[in-house]
Amino acid sequence: MFFAHLAKKSTLWWAKKIAHPTWLLMATVLTSNSLWAATDNDYWQLPIPPQGDAPQTHHPVTHDISPESCALCHKKQADEWQDSYHAKAASDGLIGQLHYFDQDSAENCLSCHTPRSEQIEDWQDQSLKFKATGIDCASCHLRQHQRYGANNKPTPVHGTVQAKPLFKKADFCSRCHQFSEGRGLKLTGSFLENTHQEWQQSKWSKQNKTCQSCHMPNGSHRFKGIHDAEMTRSALTIKAIRKVAGFSLSLSNQFAGHAFPTYATPRIIVTLTSHDGKNKKNHIIQRQLFLDKHQSLQQKVDTRLQAGETITLFLPLKPHQQATANIRVEPDHFYKQVIYPYFLEESDEVLDQDDKQAQHLLLKAKQVNRDYTLYDIQCPSWQQKNHHCTLSPQPPKGDLMSLPKDNSTIKNHLPSRRN
Ligand code: HEC
Numbered sequence: 001m002f003f004a005h006l007a008k009k010s011t012l013w014w015a016k017k018i019a020h021p022t023w024l025l026m027a028t029v030l031t032s033n034s035l036w037a038a039t040d041n042d043y044w045q046l047p048i049p050p051q052g053d054a055p056q057t058h059h060p061v062t063h064d065i066s067p068e069s070c071a072l073c074h075k076k077q078a079d080e081w082q083d084s085y086h087a088k089a090a091s092d093g094l095i096g097q098l099h100y101f102d103q104d105s106a107e108n109c110l111s112c113h114t115p116r117s118e119q120i121e122d123w124q125d126q127s128l129k130f131k132a133t134g135i136d137c138a139s140c141h142l143r144q145h146q147r148y149g150a151n152n153k154p155t156p157v158h159g160t161v162q163a164k165p166l167f168k169k170a171d172f173c174s175r176c177h178q179f180s181e182g183r184g185l186k187l188t189g190s191f192l193e194n195t196h197q198e199w200q201q202s203k204w205s206k207q208n209k210t211c212q213s214c215h216m217p218n219g220s221h222r223f224k225g226i227h228d229a230e231m232t233r234s235a236l237t238i239k240a241i242r243k244v245a246g247f248s249l250s251l252s253n254q255f256a257g258h259a260f261p262t263y264a265t266p267r268i269i270v271t272l273t274s275h276d277g278k279n280k281k282n283h284i285i286q287r288q289l290f291l292d293k294h295q296s297l298q299q300k301v302d303t304r305l306q307a308g309e310t311i312t313l314f315l316p317l318k319p320h321q322q323a324t325a326n327i328r329v330e331p332d333h334f335y336k337q338v339i340y341p342y343f344l345e346e347s348d349e350v351l352d353q354d355d356k357q358a359q360h361l362l363l364k365a366k367q368v369n370r371d372y373t374l375y376d377i378q379c380p381s382w383q384q385k386n387h388h389c390t391l392s393p394q395p396p397k398g399d400l401m402s403l404p405k406d407n408s409t410i411k412n413h414l415p416s417r418r419n
């Protein structure tokens with residue numbers, strides 16, 4: 001998540017921990033918990049109150065609530081979760097930034113990234129234990145050692161698992177994936193994190209396809225998203241067609257339940273180029289933000305594809321020209337290009353040990369490269385009729401491509417044969 005006003009870290013030791021107005025406001029609301037008084041939302045009081053002692057009726061092995069412990073009996077979920085970004089939410093990029101915030105603001109960050117009170121206490125005690133887990137099994141399933149899930153399950157091991165309808169609802173995810181009034185930044189009228197609202201406005205909410213339907217298929221705990229190439233491919237239908245006048249590329253957000261992409265961090269770059277390099281077109285898909293001269297976050301333009309939205313790019317070509325297209329995904333773009341460099345600029349100062357540690361983490365986060373090519377597309381020269389260009393790799397779902405139904409208008413424009 002981003003902050004509203006980046007105050008430059010001062011070289012004065014006493015001003016090192018800076019307070020950010022937005023975060024202080026958020027912290028207040030978070031602790032007063034006023035927006036989440038409704039019964040279901042009590043479940044997501046953040047940070048999650050301490051679990052306390054486990055009941056003696058629970059088998060001793062289940063008193064330990066670490067993911068390693070759950071894994072003893074729930075191996076499938078544990079293996080899947082281990083690969084997820086929830087397991088990695090105490091990332092270098094997060095921890096590196098914490099150093100530059102005052103305590104309240106830092107704890108506010110942690111309340112979503114390592115949401116259990118025990119984890120935050122570990123952080124306060126400067127124990128690195130809190131890093132290991134991120135958003136773990138207990139964060140989602142345990143309150144005062146009571147297990148909750150989608151269904152009732154009587155088990156002597158750790159007591160009956162209690163069913164909560166919330167587990168089947170999008171609201172379960174929204175506490176962290178949607179900002180609300182007084183909690184989080186709004187730019188140009190919409191929250192910086194707006195996934196739930198985007199979903200609500202899409203057809204998916206009407207069809208009762210929840211976040212879990214797409215992100216937890218068959219109970220999967222991988223929580224795949226923009227960092228997974230296959231998942232991202234599954235969001236789009238693509239039409240790449242060689243027409244007489246050039247190369248037409250349509251991208252349609254048919255299968256993401258929110259904007260493609262939902263967050264402001266990822267950047268998707270679409271490049272169309274003729275073989276001879278003479279014709280070129282670039283298009284960026286992103287909610288594009290920048291820091292103005294007061295170091296305040298502003299929105300330049302939002303070119304994301306809302307759910308159901310299609311864009312068509314067209315590269316004019318002579319009939320004999322061939323062309324290629326490349327669609328590239330940079331999942332961590334804004335953090336790597338703007339936020340981490342912002343903090344790293346401080347490096348010419350005299351650094352103490354804590355500063356060095358923070359800079360080391362941010363540098364690591366900046367250097368991680370998770371970019372990938374979504375598609376490479378080869379487009380032939382004009383061959384007397386509309387022609388599919390070749391996608392590599394193949395789109396995941398059946399035949400998503402179809403030619404425009406009526407070719408007649410195009411035929412009218414056929415170039416006369418060259419001698
Ligand atoms: C010693 C073994 C053991 C450990 C450790 C354990 N569980 Fe379980 N858990 C069970 C058994 C047995 C069931 C009942 C399974 C069934 O009936 O399908 C169960 C059921 C569940 C369910 C309901 C599953 C369903 O199918 O609806 C959830 C959720 C759950 N456990 C969460 C956890 C979490 C979270 C942890 C770690 C904090 C944990 N358990 C640790 C044995 C264990």
Ligand code: HEC
Pocket residue numbers: 067070071074077078079081082086135136137138139140141149150167168172212216218219220221
């Ligand atoms: C981000 C929240 C979240 C995290 C983290 C999480 N779970 Fe779950 N879990 C859920 C939800 C939501 C469901 C219900 C999914 C459904 O029914 O669609 C669920 C379902 C389950 C079930 C029931 C079986 C099933 O497939 O429905 C078990 C068992 C379980 N989780 C264990 C774990 C274990 C063990 C961990 C840690 C390794 C874990 N969960 C981490 C949210 C979470």
Ligand code: HEC
Pocket residue numbers: 085086088089090091111112113115135139172173174175176177211212215216223224225226227228
């Ligand atoms: C306690 C807060 C919290 C809850 C509850 C939560 N998430 Fe997340 N989620 C996060 C955070 C923080 C990240 C970013 C993790 C990172 O990359 O550091 C994240 C990342 C993700 C990602 C991104 C993966 C990627 O490739 O970037 C997906 C998908 C996701 N969550 C889905 C869900 C779904 C579905 C639910 C509900 C079942 C849910 N989350 C519940 C906090 C939460």
Ligand code: HEC
Pocket residue numbers: 001002003023088089090091092093094097098105106108109110111112113175176177262263335
């Ligand atoms: C309301 C919950 C919430 C709070 C509070 C929050 N984040 Fe996040 N953060 C998220 C979610 C959710 C994502 C993933 C968003 C997505 O991919 O759509 C995320 C992603 C990130 C990421 C990118 C993934 C990674 O871990 O490398 C960083 C870095 C980050 N947040 C840092 C922070 C910092 C620093 C703060 C405090 C100033 C903070 N967050 C406060 C929910 C939160």
Ligand code: HEC
Pocket residue numbers: 170173174177195196199204209210211212213214215224225226227231232234235255256257258259260261262263264265266
């Ligand atoms: C109809 C399927 C579908 C539904 C419903 C859905 N998603 Fe997604 N989601 C996707 C696909 C596909 C992607 C990968 C493409 C992308 O990033 O937009 C994705 C990506 C994400 C990401 C990665 C970050 C990013 O910037 O895109 C997060 C976080 C996320 N979803 C959270 C949620 C939450 C929270 C909900 C419920 C409010 C939800 N999703 C509902 C399909 C879905």
